[in-house]
Amino acid sequence: MSDTQKLDFSAINDPTLASFNQQKNLIKRMLKGNSATCSDCSKPLTLQLPPNTKKAPKSAKAPGIYCAKGCTDIELDMEAVALMK
Numbered sequence: 001m002s003d004t005q006k007l008d009f010s011a012i013n014d015p016t017l018a019s020f021n022q023q024k025n026l027i028k029r030m031l032k033g034n035s036a037t038c039s040d041c042s043k044p045l046t047l048q049l050p051p052n053t054k055k056a057p058k059s060a061k062a063p064g065i066y067c068a069k070g071c072t073d074i075e076l077d078m079e080a081v082a083l084m085k
């Protein structure tokens, strides 16, 4: 398999799918330990893992990706995340 990204224009023209793929790529990047910033407020994004994983801090927040101001609020479906790896 090549690492070259093949552009699928039918997918790009579908805004729902495009943002879904953007979110998926963001989640993947953050799960690898990369940092990311909010596209709205440019503040660092926080990856919140569920309490049953080793890396998760003690918090009542649902697993997801959040920014300090709350404009980015992506809830993680851990079953979907498991399929991404």
Ligand SMILES: [Zn+2]
Pocket (backbone or CB within 6 Å): 038, 039, 040, 041, 042, 043, 067, 068, 069, 070, 071, 072
């Ligand atoms: Zn933000």
